[in-house]
Amino acid sequence: MSERSRVRALIGRYDPEGLLAIGAPADEYDPEAGDLLVLVHGTARITPEAVSRVWLRWFGGSAWPESRPDQVAALAAELEAMRRSCGG
Template identity: 60%
Template sequence: MTDDQLAVAVRALINRYDPEGLLGMGAPDDEYDPEVGDLVALVCGREEITADAVGSVWNRWFNDVSDWCTRRPEQVREVAAALENLRGRRQRSDLAC
């Protein structure tokens, strides 16, 4: 999995959930790209990707005004697990970030 493929996969994951409902209101597909960049960095990091780590990224970008993490904690856990899965796929392909 190349860097570009990783970014596309993370964007697709976040867009599928549309945590803030922005895409549903007509925002462009790249609306969450700043957050995606930080989530890609988690995939490239060494620490386990937890719901807390995902929530930290999310809250940093939304200045703690987002309620996604408290409103849909199961989605945040699913995103964290999917990001861990992407990390494993990346590692199996022996591609470093």
């Protein structure tokens, strides 16, 4: 599985905007996955705040970061684990 597919799967697990649940295509969150993948390839620790910044860049009115901080923190932790395994 490619890194992009792994990030897409992580986002899909939470479906933050509920788009997959209403029938959006599997690649619906690809732009966000691309930005999160940039973090995975970076050197800075991936924090919930970093994930929230990426998310709000794409979904400015999203309630997800504030309404589900547990999910944001879990996604950040999983992305950070990916970053470390990539040598970041």
